[in-house]
Amino acid sequence: xxxxxxxxxxxxxxxxxYETPPASELQRLLWIKPGSSGHLDEVRPGIYIxxxxxxxxxxxxxxxxxxxVLNAAHGKYNVNTGASYYRDTNISYHGVEAFxxxxxxxxxxxxxxxxxxxxxxSIPGEYVSYRSEAPQTRSTDxxxxxxxxxxxxxxxxxxxxxxxxxxxxxxxxxxxxxxxxRRPSGPxxxxxxxxxxxxxxxxxxxxxxxxxxVTHVVNAADGPTRIHTGSxxxxxxxxxxxxxxxxxxxxxxxxxxxxxxxxxHFIHSALTLSSGKVLxxxxxxxxxSATLVLAxxxxxxxxxxxxxxxxxxxxxxxxxxxxxLQQLRELDTEVSLQRQTA
Numbered sequence: 079x080x081x082x083x084x085x086x087x088x089x090x091x092x093x094x095x096y097e098t099p100p101a102s103e104l105q106r107l108l109w110i111k112p113g114s115s116g117h118l119d120e121v122r123p124g125i126y127i128x129x130x131x132x133x134x135x136x137x138x139x140x141x142x143x144x145x146x147v148l149n150a151a152h153g154k155y156n157v158n159t160g161a162s163y164y165r166d167t168n169i170s171y172h173g174v175e176a177f178x179x180x181x182x183x184x185x186x187x188x189x190x191x192x193x194x195x196x197x198x199x200s201i202p203g204e205y206v207s208y209r210s211e212a213p214q215t216r217s218t219d220x221x222x223x224x225x226x227x228x229x230x231x232x233x234x235x236x237x238x239x240x241x242x243x244x245x246x247x248x249x250x251x252x253x254x255x256x257x258x259x260r261r262p263s264g265p266x267x268x269x270x271x272x273x274x275x276x277x278x279x280x281x282x283x284x285x286x287x288x289x290x291x292v293t294h295v296v297n298a299a300d301g302p303t304r305i306h307t308g309s310x311x312x313x314x315x316x317x318x319x320x321x322x323x324x325x326x327x328x329x330x331x332x333x334x335x336x337x338x339x340x341x342x343h344f345i346h347s348a349l350t351l352s353s354g355k356v357l358x359x360x361x362x363x364x365x366x367s368a369t370l371v372l373a374x375x376x377x378x379x380x381x382x383x384x385x386x387x388x389x390x391x392x393x394x395x396x397x398x399x400x401x402x403l404q405q406l407r408e409l410d411t412e413v414s415l416q417r418q419t420a
Contacts, residue, residue, distance in 0.1 A: 118142070124199050130157045136167060146170045146198040148191060151178075170198070183333040186404045189411070246410045247384055249403060255387045260395045263364060266290075267394035270375065272355045273345065275367050275394055278305045281359040284315040294320045294348035296341060296358040298366035301325040305361065320348065328365050330401030338373040338409055345371075346378045368396035372406055376413050383410035 099107075118128035118138070132138060133147060147164065151157040152173030161171040172194040174187045247255075266276035280286060281295060295312070299305040300323030312319035322344045324337045348354040360366035368390060375386035383406055390396055398406065 125195065133157065133159065134163075136164070139169065140167070144169065145201070146172070146194065148194055149173045150176055150191075152176075183331055183401075185333065185335075186401055186408070189408060244382060244414060246382075246407050246414070249400070249407065252383065252387065252403060252407070255384060256391060256397055260391070263362070263395040266357070266363065269371060269390040269393040270379075272349055273371060273374075274355070274357045275363045275371055275390070275396070276357055276359040277363045278359060278361050280363075281305070281307060281357060282311075284312070284317050287319070287357065288317060290357070291353070291355050292319065292357045293351070293354050294344070294356040295322070296344060296356060296367070296370060297321070297323045298326055298358065298360040298370055299324075299328075305359075324366075324370065326360075326366050328360065328399060330399045332401065333405070334366070334369055334402055335405040335409065337370065338405075339377065341370045342374040342377040345374045363394070364396055365398050365402060368394075369398040369402040369406060372396075372398070373409055376406075376409060380417075382414070383407060 118126050118132040120126050126132075126142065126144065130151070133149065139147075145168065147159075147169050149157055149159060149171070152160070153175040156175065156177075159171075160173060164171055172191065174184075174191060176182060176184055176187065266274050266280045268274050274290065274292065278299065281297065287295075295307075297305055297307055300308070304325070304327075307321075308323060309319070309321040312321060322341065324334075324341060326332055326334050326337065345356050345358070348356045358367045358371050371390060372383065372386045375381045375389065376383060379386075381389065387396075
Protein backbone atom coordinates (compact mmCIF):
# COMPACT_ATOMS: atom_id res chain seq x y z
CA UNK A 79 0.00 0.00 0.00
CA UNK A 80 1.45 3.39 -0.92
CA UNK A 81 2.25 5.50 2.11
CA UNK A 82 0.18 8.36 0.77
CA UNK A 83 -3.02 6.32 0.53
CA UNK A 84 -5.86 7.40 2.77
CA UNK A 85 -7.83 5.09 5.00
CA UNK A 86 -10.92 5.47 2.83
CA UNK A 87 -8.85 4.70 -0.23
CA UNK A 88 -7.53 1.56 1.43
CA UNK A 89 -11.04 0.37 2.13
CA UNK A 90 -11.75 0.35 -1.61
CA UNK A 91 -8.59 -1.53 -2.46
CA UNK A 92 -8.31 -5.25 -2.95
CA UNK A 93 -12.05 -5.87 -3.53
CA UNK A 94 -13.04 -5.24 0.06
CA UNK A 95 -9.94 -6.61 1.74
CA TYR A 96 -8.83 -4.66 4.79
CA GLU A 97 -5.33 -3.24 5.13
CA THR A 98 -4.02 -1.66 8.32
CA PRO A 99 -3.69 2.11 7.73
CA PRO A 100 -0.33 3.81 8.31
CA ALA A 101 0.30 5.45 11.69
CA SER A 102 -0.12 8.93 10.19
CA GLU A 103 -3.66 8.09 9.07
CA LEU A 104 -4.56 6.65 12.46
CA GLN A 105 -3.26 9.81 14.14
CA ARG A 106 -5.45 11.88 11.83
CA LEU A 107 -8.50 9.82 12.77
CA LEU A 108 -7.73 10.32 16.46
CA TRP A 109 -7.33 14.09 16.24
CA ILE A 110 -10.01 15.13 13.72
CA LYS A 111 -13.29 15.99 15.43
CA PRO A 112 -12.47 14.26 18.72
CA GLY A 113 -15.30 13.59 21.12
CA SER A 114 -15.45 15.34 24.46
CA SER A 115 -13.59 13.58 27.26
CA GLY A 116 -15.06 13.68 30.73
CA HIS A 117 -13.93 11.74 33.76
CA LEU A 118 -15.79 8.70 32.45
CA ASP A 119 -17.36 7.81 29.10
CA GLU A 120 -19.05 4.69 27.77
CA VAL A 121 -17.22 3.97 24.51
CA ARG A 122 -18.84 0.62 23.72
CA PRO A 123 -21.80 -1.12 25.33
CA GLY A 124 -20.59 -2.15 28.77
CA ILE A 125 -17.11 -0.60 28.40
CA TYR A 126 -16.20 2.68 30.06
CA ILE A 127 -12.95 4.60 29.70
CA UNK A 128 -12.16 6.86 32.61
CA UNK A 129 -9.43 8.69 34.48
CA UNK A 130 -8.02 7.90 37.90
CA UNK A 131 -10.53 10.16 39.66
CA UNK A 132 -13.44 8.15 38.28
CA UNK A 133 -11.70 4.88 39.13
CA UNK A 134 -11.28 5.93 42.76
CA UNK A 135 -14.89 7.10 43.13
CA UNK A 136 -16.51 3.93 44.45
CA UNK A 137 -19.94 5.50 44.69
CA UNK A 138 -19.78 6.49 41.03
CA UNK A 139 -18.69 2.99 40.03
CA UNK A 140 -21.50 1.50 42.12
CA UNK A 141 -24.04 3.82 40.50
CA UNK A 142 -22.85 2.76 37.05
CA UNK A 143 -22.89 -0.92 38.10
CA UNK A 144 -19.20 -1.35 37.26
CA UNK A 145 -18.17 -4.94 38.03
CA UNK A 146 -14.63 -5.05 36.59
CA VAL A 147 -11.78 -2.52 36.61
CA LEU A 148 -8.74 -2.66 34.34
CA ASN A 149 -6.03 -0.29 35.56
CA ALA A 150 -3.62 0.54 32.71
CA ALA A 151 -1.46 2.59 35.08
CA HIS A 152 -1.04 0.03 37.83
CA GLY A 153 1.92 0.09 40.18
CA LYS A 154 3.55 1.83 43.10
CA TYR A 155 4.67 4.80 41.00
CA ASN A 156 1.46 5.10 38.97
CA VAL A 157 -2.17 4.79 40.08
CA ASN A 158 -1.65 2.43 42.98
CA THR A 159 -5.12 1.09 43.68
CA GLY A 160 -5.05 -2.67 43.21
CA ALA A 161 -7.53 -5.34 44.24
CA SER A 162 -7.17 -4.30 47.89
CA TYR A 163 -8.60 -0.85 47.12
CA TYR A 164 -11.84 -2.45 45.92
CA ARG A 165 -12.01 -5.17 48.60
CA ASP A 166 -15.18 -3.64 50.10
CA THR A 167 -16.92 -3.86 46.70
CA ASN A 168 -17.72 -6.69 44.29
CA ILE A 169 -15.27 -5.39 41.68
CA SER A 170 -12.86 -7.74 39.92
CA TYR A 171 -9.50 -6.08 39.26
CA HIS A 172 -6.78 -6.45 36.62
CA GLY A 173 -3.64 -4.29 36.71
CA VAL A 174 -1.24 -3.43 33.87
CA GLU A 175 1.94 -1.72 35.02
CA ALA A 176 2.49 0.47 31.95
CA PHE A 177 4.25 3.78 31.40
CA UNK A 178 2.94 6.41 28.99
CA UNK A 179 6.07 6.81 26.90
CA UNK A 180 6.88 5.98 23.24
CA UNK A 181 9.60 3.50 24.22
CA UNK A 182 7.32 1.37 26.41
CA UNK A 183 6.12 -1.87 24.78
CA UNK A 184 2.48 -2.29 25.74
CA UNK A 185 1.88 -5.20 23.35
CA UNK A 186 2.69 -8.03 25.83
CA UNK A 187 -0.45 -6.99 27.73
CA UNK A 188 -2.84 -6.89 24.74
CA UNK A 189 -4.18 -10.43 24.96
CA UNK A 190 -4.39 -10.71 28.74
CA UNK A 191 -6.21 -7.36 28.97
CA UNK A 192 -8.50 -8.26 26.08
CA UNK A 193 -9.32 -11.60 27.70
CA UNK A 194 -10.16 -9.86 30.99
CA UNK A 195 -12.56 -7.52 29.17
CA UNK A 196 -14.01 -10.30 27.04
CA UNK A 197 -14.62 -12.55 30.05
CA UNK A 198 -16.31 -9.68 31.90
CA UNK A 199 -18.63 -8.88 29.00
CA SER A 200 -19.61 -12.53 28.62
CA ILE A 201 -21.44 -12.24 31.96
CA PRO A 202 -24.92 -10.68 31.56
CA GLY A 203 -25.11 -7.21 33.06
CA GLU A 204 -21.36 -6.79 33.59
CA TYR A 205 -19.59 -3.46 32.93
CA VAL A 206 -15.88 -2.75 32.61
CA SER A 207 -14.08 0.43 33.61
CA TYR A 208 -10.80 0.76 31.73
CA ARG A 209 -8.60 3.63 32.83
CA SER A 210 -5.23 5.33 33.39
CA GLU A 211 -4.29 8.74 34.80
CA ALA A 212 -5.58 10.46 31.64
CA PRO A 213 -8.14 8.58 29.55
CA GLN A 214 -6.70 9.72 26.21
CA THR A 215 -3.51 7.67 26.40
CA ARG A 216 -2.88 4.18 27.73
CA SER A 217 -6.49 3.25 28.33
CA THR A 218 -7.44 4.09 24.73
CA ASP A 219 -4.60 2.10 23.22
CA UNK A 220 -6.11 0.83 19.98
CA UNK A 221 -4.03 -2.33 20.10
CA UNK A 222 -6.13 -3.57 23.03
CA UNK A 223 -9.41 -2.61 21.38
CA UNK A 224 -8.22 -4.34 18.21
CA UNK A 225 -7.32 -7.41 20.27
CA UNK A 226 -10.84 -7.51 21.71
CA UNK A 227 -12.29 -7.39 18.21
CA UNK A 228 -9.84 -10.00 17.00
CA UNK A 229 -10.80 -12.35 19.83
CA UNK A 230 -14.47 -11.96 18.89
CA UNK A 231 -13.73 -12.71 15.23
CA UNK A 232 -11.65 -15.79 16.05
CA UNK A 233 -13.93 -17.50 18.57
CA UNK A 234 -14.78 -20.21 16.07
CA UNK A 235 -11.10 -20.86 15.36
CA UNK A 236 -10.37 -20.88 19.09
CA UNK A 237 -13.06 -23.54 19.54
CA UNK A 238 -11.41 -25.61 16.82
CA UNK A 239 -8.10 -25.20 18.63
CA UNK A 240 -9.60 -26.66 21.78
CA UNK A 241 -10.59 -29.77 19.81
CA UNK A 242 -6.92 -30.39 19.19
CA UNK A 243 -6.42 -30.59 22.95
CA UNK A 244 -3.73 -27.91 23.24
CA UNK A 245 -3.81 -24.51 24.87
CA UNK A 246 -0.82 -22.31 25.60
CA UNK A 247 0.02 -22.98 29.26
CA UNK A 248 -0.05 -20.11 31.76
CA UNK A 249 3.26 -18.54 32.73
CA UNK A 250 3.35 -20.34 36.08
CA UNK A 251 3.31 -23.75 34.37
CA UNK A 252 6.04 -22.72 31.94
CA UNK A 253 8.18 -21.53 34.85
CA UNK A 254 7.70 -24.93 36.49
CA UNK A 255 9.00 -26.56 33.31
CA UNK A 256 11.98 -24.20 33.21
CA UNK A 257 12.92 -24.45 36.88
CA UNK A 258 12.09 -28.04 37.86
CA UNK A 259 15.21 -30.23 38.06
CA ARG A 260 17.15 -27.49 36.33
CA ARG A 261 20.39 -28.57 34.68
CA PRO A 262 23.60 -26.62 35.27
CA SER A 263 24.62 -24.56 32.25
CA GLY A 264 28.12 -24.88 30.89
CA PRO A 265 29.70 -22.51 28.37
CA UNK A 266 27.88 -24.24 25.49
CA UNK A 267 25.44 -27.08 24.81
CA UNK A 268 23.95 -28.60 21.67
CA UNK A 269 20.24 -28.30 22.43
CA UNK A 270 18.89 -29.49 19.08
CA UNK A 271 20.68 -31.27 16.22
CA UNK A 272 23.23 -28.73 14.91
CA UNK A 273 21.97 -25.90 17.15
CA UNK A 274 24.25 -24.81 19.99
CA UNK A 275 23.39 -22.28 22.70
CA UNK A 276 26.40 -20.64 24.31
CA UNK A 277 27.76 -17.75 26.31
CA UNK A 278 29.74 -14.83 24.88
CA UNK A 279 33.13 -16.31 25.66
CA UNK A 280 32.44 -19.37 23.54
CA UNK A 281 31.30 -17.17 20.64
CA UNK A 282 34.67 -15.39 20.70
CA UNK A 283 36.73 -18.59 20.88
CA UNK A 284 37.46 -19.03 17.18
CA UNK A 285 39.44 -22.24 17.59
CA UNK A 286 36.59 -23.81 19.55
CA UNK A 287 34.09 -22.78 16.86
CA UNK A 288 36.26 -24.47 14.24
CA UNK A 289 36.45 -27.60 16.38
CA UNK A 290 32.66 -27.64 16.82
CA UNK A 291 32.11 -27.13 13.09
CA VAL A 292 30.07 -23.94 13.54
CA THR A 293 29.16 -22.29 10.23
CA HIS A 294 26.59 -19.71 11.38
CA VAL A 295 26.43 -17.45 14.45
CA VAL A 296 23.40 -15.63 15.87
CA ASN A 297 24.42 -12.95 18.38
CA ALA A 298 21.37 -12.14 20.51
CA ALA A 299 23.31 -9.42 22.34
CA ASP A 300 24.70 -7.55 19.34
CA GLY A 301 25.72 -3.89 19.46
CA PRO A 302 28.62 -1.62 20.45
CA THR A 303 27.52 -1.47 24.10
CA ARG A 304 27.03 -5.25 24.40
CA ILE A 305 28.85 -8.12 22.65
CA HIS A 306 30.27 -6.30 19.68
CA THR A 307 31.57 -9.07 17.44
CA GLY A 308 29.88 -8.90 14.05
CA SER A 309 30.91 -10.42 10.73
CA UNK A 310 34.19 -8.44 10.74
CA UNK A 311 35.25 -10.11 13.98
CA UNK A 312 35.13 -13.53 12.34
CA UNK A 313 36.59 -12.46 9.00
CA UNK A 314 39.59 -10.92 10.78
CA UNK A 315 39.97 -14.20 12.69
CA UNK A 316 40.14 -16.08 9.37
CA UNK A 317 37.09 -18.25 9.94
CA UNK A 318 34.21 -18.70 7.49
CA UNK A 319 31.18 -17.70 9.58
CA UNK A 320 27.79 -16.40 8.44
CA UNK A 321 26.69 -13.86 11.03
CA UNK A 322 23.32 -12.52 12.16
CA UNK A 323 23.06 -9.91 14.90
CA UNK A 324 20.09 -9.12 17.13
CA UNK A 325 20.58 -5.98 19.21
CA UNK A 326 18.52 -6.94 22.25
CA UNK A 327 18.90 -6.01 25.92
CA UNK A 328 17.87 -8.68 28.43
CA UNK A 329 14.95 -6.58 29.63
CA UNK A 330 11.40 -7.76 30.23
CA UNK A 331 10.18 -4.55 28.57
CA UNK A 332 12.06 -5.18 25.31
CA UNK A 333 10.07 -6.38 22.30
CA UNK A 334 12.17 -9.30 21.10
CA UNK A 335 9.24 -10.79 19.17
CA UNK A 336 10.00 -8.72 16.07
CA UNK A 337 13.17 -10.80 15.68
CA UNK A 338 11.44 -14.19 15.98
CA UNK A 339 10.71 -14.79 12.30
CA UNK A 340 13.87 -13.30 10.71
CA UNK A 341 16.11 -15.14 13.19
CA UNK A 342 14.20 -18.39 12.72
CA HIS A 343 14.58 -18.01 8.95
CA PHE A 344 18.34 -17.49 9.33
CA ILE A 345 18.66 -20.63 11.47
CA HIS A 346 16.45 -22.65 9.14
CA SER A 347 18.46 -21.58 6.08
CA ALA A 348 21.67 -22.63 7.83
CA LEU A 349 20.32 -26.06 8.73
CA THR A 350 19.24 -26.76 5.16
CA LEU A 351 22.94 -26.88 4.26
CA SER A 352 24.56 -30.30 4.56
CA SER A 353 27.30 -28.96 6.84
CA GLY A 354 25.31 -26.19 8.54
CA LYS A 355 25.68 -25.77 12.29
CA VAL A 356 24.40 -22.73 14.20
CA LEU A 357 25.68 -21.21 17.42
CA UNK A 358 23.16 -18.91 19.11
CA UNK A 359 24.58 -16.87 21.96
CA UNK A 360 24.03 -13.91 24.25
CA UNK A 361 26.01 -13.02 27.37
CA UNK A 362 25.34 -16.19 29.38
CA UNK A 363 23.27 -18.31 27.00
CA UNK A 364 20.25 -18.38 29.29
CA UNK A 365 17.63 -15.78 28.32
CA UNK A 366 17.98 -13.98 24.97
CA SER A 367 19.60 -16.77 22.97
CA ALA A 368 17.28 -19.38 24.47
CA THR A 369 14.25 -17.26 23.58
CA LEU A 370 15.26 -17.12 19.91
CA VAL A 371 15.95 -20.86 19.76
CA LEU A 372 12.56 -21.63 21.32
CA ALA A 373 10.91 -19.39 18.72
CA UNK A 374 12.71 -21.25 15.92
CA UNK A 375 11.55 -24.64 17.23
CA UNK A 376 7.97 -23.40 17.31
CA UNK A 377 8.03 -21.74 13.88
CA UNK A 378 9.97 -24.29 11.83
CA UNK A 379 10.01 -27.54 13.80
CA UNK A 380 6.32 -27.55 14.71
CA UNK A 381 6.84 -27.78 18.47
CA UNK A 382 4.53 -26.19 20.99
CA UNK A 383 6.15 -23.86 23.50
CA UNK A 384 5.99 -26.57 26.19
CA UNK A 385 7.63 -29.11 23.88
CA UNK A 386 10.31 -26.63 22.82
CA UNK A 387 11.15 -25.81 26.45
CA UNK A 388 11.38 -29.50 27.35
CA UNK A 389 13.56 -30.23 24.31
CA UNK A 390 16.05 -27.46 25.10
CA UNK A 391 16.15 -27.77 28.88
CA UNK A 392 16.93 -31.48 28.62
CA UNK A 393 20.35 -30.31 27.41
CA UNK A 394 20.78 -26.89 29.01
CA UNK A 395 19.35 -24.82 31.85
CA UNK A 396 17.57 -21.83 30.32
CA UNK A 397 15.37 -19.08 31.74
CA UNK A 398 13.92 -16.41 29.42
CA UNK A 399 12.92 -13.30 31.35
CA UNK A 400 9.24 -12.73 32.13
CA UNK A 401 8.65 -10.37 29.21
CA UNK A 402 10.27 -12.74 26.70
CA LEU A 403 8.28 -15.66 28.09
CA GLN A 404 5.04 -13.77 27.58
CA GLN A 405 6.01 -12.96 23.99
CA LEU A 406 6.77 -16.65 23.41
CA ARG A 407 3.32 -17.51 24.78
CA GLU A 408 1.76 -15.14 22.26
CA LEU A 409 3.81 -16.71 19.46
CA ASP A 410 2.66 -20.15 20.62
CA THR A 411 -0.98 -19.09 20.35
CA GLU A 412 -0.41 -17.46 16.96
CA VAL A 413 1.42 -20.44 15.45
CA SER A 414 -1.12 -22.90 16.86
CA LEU A 415 -4.00 -21.02 15.26
CA GLN A 416 -2.13 -20.71 11.96
CA ARG A 417 -1.58 -24.46 11.77
CA GLN A 418 -5.17 -25.30 12.56
CA THR A 419 -6.53 -22.91 9.94
CA ALA A 420 -3.98 -23.80 7.25
